[in-house]
Amino acid sequence: MSVVLEVKGLTKMFGKRAAVNKASFEVNSGEVFGFLGPNGAGKTTAIKVIMGFLSPDEGEVIINGTNVQKNYEAAMENIGGIVENPEMYRELSGRKNLEMYARIHNNVPKGRIEEVLRIVGMENRADEKIKKYSLGMRQRICLAQALLHRPNLLILDEPTNGLDPAGIKELRDILKHLAHEENVAVMVSSHMLAEMELMCDRVGIINNGKILGIMPIDELLHKTSGDSCYHIKTNDSAACSELLEASYGSGSVKLIDGNSLELSVSEAEVPSVVRLLTENGFDIFNVSPAENSLEDAFISITGGGNSIA
Amino acid sequence: MRKLFALFHNELIKIFSKTATWILIIIMVVSQIGLGAILKLTGINDVPSFADSETSDYMKEQEEYIKTLKEDENKQQYVADGETDPVKKLEALNDLAQTKAEIYAYEFAAKNGMARNQLQMYSYDNYLMTCFDKLVELKSGEYLYDLASDLIKDTVNGNPLMKAGIGSIINLITGNKTRIAAYEEIIINKDYKKFIQMSNDEIYSDKSKTKDEKDIEVYCNNLRLKSDPTGSENNWKAEEMIQNIGKAKLSLLHNVNYVFDANQNVPLTEDEKIQIKNLLAVNTYTMEQGILSDYDQADNMDSLSIMSNIGMMFVIVLTMILAGGSISQEIATGSIKSLIISPVKRWKIFTAKLLSVIFTSFFATLILYISSMATALIFFGKGAMIPYVFAVNGVAKELNFFVYRFSLLMVGFIDVFAYTLFAMMLSTVTRNTAVSVAAPIGVYFSSSIILAFTKLISNDLIVKFFPLTNLGLEDKFFPFTDYAMLYGECLKHSLRFSLIYVCVMCLCMLVTALDSFNRRDLN
Incomplete structure (x- = not known):
């Protein structure tokens, strides 16, 4: 190059x-x-x-x-x-x-x-x-x-x-x-x-x-996100969201739709999250890291006037 | 250079792919053919002849006029009979003699199948009109002598001056009888040659003129006979030329300017002498060589000039549209961007556009030349294609007609070039196509009005440096055309000054346009 x-x-x-x-x-x-x-x-x-x-x-x-x-x-x-x-x-x-x-x-x-x-x-x-x-x-x-x-x-x-x-x-x-x-x-x-x-x-x-x-x-x-963010697919994301908010704080949970939510936790806490949900009777279909889109990055940088250098 | 040529090639493709270009060229060609046909059909160049006129109507009119004159004669006779004062009586008899002479002349014309009032329609140099006028003059003298003989005898004895005066009148009248007969013979036989001979005899018998002056007049008369042996062509242009020859010769003889509208109380300057010698040489050569178109009866501008000027208007309009839109149109549409990102400097882009517009304009001018020459040949024939006669240091020379016409167009092209630069300058500076096209076209078409206003300005310096007075160089390059010589425009500002002025003006416009195009941002 x-x-x-x-x-x-x-x-x-x-x-x-x-x-x-x-x-x-x-x-x-x-x-x-x-x-x-x-x-x-x-x-x-x-x-x-x-x-x-x-x-x-x-x-x-x-x-x-x-x-x-x-x-x-x-x-x-x-x-x-x-x-x-x-x-x-x-x-x-x-x-x-x-x-x-x-x-x-x-x-x-x-x-x-x-x-x-x-x-x-x-x-x-x-x-x-x-x-x-x-x-x-x-x-x-x-x-x-x-x-x-x-x-x-x-x-x-x-x-x-x-x-x-x-x-x-x-x-x-x-x-x-x-x-x-x-x-x-x-x-x-x-x-x-x-x-x-x-x-x-x-x-x-x-x-x-x-x-x-x-x-x-x-x-x-x-680069733009601090904690990792995990996407969880479950049978009742609203009820899951309430349970997770009680344990991890309301700011860390984001409801996507009836079956999906996002949770901001570190990688080490993922197994605890899975156990909590399964012990409370929720079905877990998928847990995966959620990547930021370029749009998110773009808006966060240009909207906040932050430098990414 | 390769890139400049490539850009030039591209610009030509763009220009000739526009429908408007071809439409204007086609309309220009059609206008030449159409104009030629119209000018031919309307007979603007046709020589009027007596055969064309309604002679019988004029004869009837003449009859009526003779009746009117006879009524006037009776009244005047009555007045004269009743007058007792000798001087007033002589005046009344003079009027009566004049009327009787007029009656005589009209009756003479009627007897010989002519209508004197018809001759008046073509009265510019009609020798027959002159003969009739002379007849009237001579007969009125004869009649006056007859009518007033007793009165003259009565007054002569008491008045020595009158005696002397009457003596000369008597001598004149005796000689007049011969002249009356001669004029009558000229009228009956339409003998123009004899008319010229008589005119020459009268000139030589005029004791108030010097021999040189008489020789000049006789020379002019002989030229009249040579150019028109029958006296029936009524060629006003030839008559004008002959008069100019006479004036030029007299000017050189007396060292005073009789030719142009100048102060006749001062001697000729060296420049004026040369100008007059050149004018004399051109006119003399033209008359002696018989280089006169059959079609010179019209106004100052002959048919070819009309066609050429109208054709040139199309060339100018086409050029202004192309030049005015050359930069501004491309900026407006955005097509300039592909040019700008090419690996060529901006001055090459501008130069290519300028050259392509000039080339197209030249191409259109060439088409104009070919179409106008072909049209002239078809409709007017070779008789209209007279060479251009000019003079240098008093020696006349000839320029082939086709070369002259082409050169005339090329000189007109100087104006086209100046207007092109004006339009391109506006196009780069204003970046507005409407302004860049409309402004030069507006200036061009209103130039004659603007120039008319400049004539009102008394300050010669302002007029001298006014741009429009230094364009239209045809009259300066070819100062021996009718128009130029008639209005003396060629004398105003020198050709050299105008050429330098135009060069400087064009350079300024070019630099302004280039600088604007080179340095301004294309946002």
């Missing part, structure tokens, strides 16, 4: 407001890096600065060892991306749009256009005009364009917009393949946390322009 994208102390001001405030992070080859944050956190602004739409007020962006501000053309040579809702030229077909893009790059061989069209599943619709495409189809063509010149850094801002569930799964598989098999550095920003949980290797969380933390996703999911 090598560093493909380095962002150092990046700051972007809009008037007096810092949309991005001394943000620093790296994206490595062979990983999918998730860039998370609530609306208005500064994700898209940061991506726009990286890709040259906006100029930074402070800091620098280095892609493949080349400073974007100092040598724009060389820096952008191996980068592909989708930013916000990109549009192609509506009067031209998908294929024509790709041909135009390929013309600008040095290294797009013949046949590559067909290849990327197959990757995104647009080979049968490529000769229709863009204005006839649905949102999802336009998104696919934009992805095809981003992949055309085999970039080693792919930056995707909300790439799942407009895609159906099958399309989202396809995209996830494509990005994971690119990262893990073809060693591409992939940076994705999205609000679809469930997807990010399935797709990303590492995440960076941003809020109010500041990076709150960057770490592998597994670590993030386990």
Whole structure:
């Protein structure tokens, strides 16, 4: 793994407001890096600065060892991306749009256009005009364009917009393949946390322009809870809940539904819990550790303003 | 360079994939054909001839007019008979003589199957009208002498001045009988050559002019005969040219500017001398070589110019739409993003867009040229395709018609380039397509009104540095066209100044646009 994208102390001001405030992070080859944050956190602004739409007020962006501000053309040579809702030229077909893009790059061989069209599943619709495409189809063509010149850094801002569930799964598989098999550095920003949980290797969380933390996703999911939490499946979770509250305190029990509850205890106390319930006549079907979701982690971090570093 | 060319190629694909581009080009071509047909059908270039007119109606009108004149004659006779004061009587007899002469002239015309009032319809240089007028002048003198002979005798003896005056009148009248007969013969035979000869004789007998002045007038007369041997073409343009030749020669003779609207109390400057020599050379060459279109009867602008100007409007509109939307439209739709994330610097993107708009505009201009030439050839024939005659240091030269027309369009293209840069500058600065397209189109179509207002400004410096006065360089590159020479526009600001001004103006707009596009964030 090598560093493909380095962002150092990046700051972007809009008037007096810092949309991005001394943000620093790296994206490595062979990983999918998730860039998370609530609306208005500064994700898209940061991506726009990286890709040259906006100029930074402070800091620098280095892609493949080349400073974007100092040598724009060389820096952008191996980068592909989708930013916000990109549009192609509506009067031209998908294929024509790709041909135009390929013309600008040095290294797009013949046949590559067909290849990327197959990757995104647009080979049968490529000769229709863009204005006839649905949102999802336009998104696919934009992805095809981003992949055309085999970039080693792919930056995707909300790439799942407009895609159906099958399309989202396809995209996830494509990005994971690119990262893990073809060693591409992939940076994705999205609000679809469930997807990010399935797709990303590492995440960076941003809020109010500041990076709150960057770490592998597994670590993030386990880091936010103090005690372990166990999921118990029983025949009468309400009655169980009353019994457990009496022994362990009301704050440690959370009723899920008629058959399930969650109990916050240490691992050593699990056997005692099982004995208590069985001695009182309750049937226990399952006891397993309950993992935090990325959503829980995300809300707890960005809502509380806590850093996870 | 490779990337710049690739971007240029892409921009051309985008432009020519737009339906609006082709629609405007097709409408432009159709307008040329349509205009050519309309101008041909409405006969704007047709030479009016007597055969076209309703001669019988004019003859009837003439008959009625003669009756009216005879009634006037009777009344005037009555007044004259009743007048006792010699001076007043002479005046009354003079009026009567004039009326009698008019009656004579009209009756003469009627007897020879002509309607004098019909000739007045084409009265610009109609020699027959002149003959009739001369006839009236001479006959009225004759009639006056006959009517007032007793009165003259009575007054002569007591008045030596009158005696001297009457003597010269008598001599004049004797000579007039010969002239009257000659004019009548010219009218009957429609002998234009004889008319010119008579006119030349009269010029040479005029003792108030110098020999050189007389030679100039006679030279002009001979040019009239040469360009129109029968005197029936009524070519006002030829007449104007001949008059200009006369004025130019006189100007050089007297060292005073008779040609342009100038102070005639000061001697010619060296520049004016050269301008007048050039004007003389151009007009003389044109007349002597017979380089006059069969179709020069219309206004200042001939049909080809009308077609060309209207065609150019389409080119301008197309160019403004493309240039005005080049940046702002892409920002609005978001398609600029794929350009920005390409590995190309922004100035190359801008340059490619500018070059593609200029190329498209040039392409449209070329189509305009071909379609207007083809239309002119089909509808007006080769007679309308006269070369452009110009002069350098008093020596006349000729430029092939097709080369001239093409060059004219290319000079017009300078305006197109300036407006393109204006639109692109607005497109990058305002990022508003409506403003970027509407503003340059508005300025272009209201330029003649704006320029008219500048003529009200007395400060020459303000006018000199006003952008619009330095555009429209056709008259400066080709100052020997009718329009340019007629209004002397070519004299106002030099071509060199205007070219430098336009270059500087374009450079400023280019730098502003590039700087805005390069440095501003694309949010």
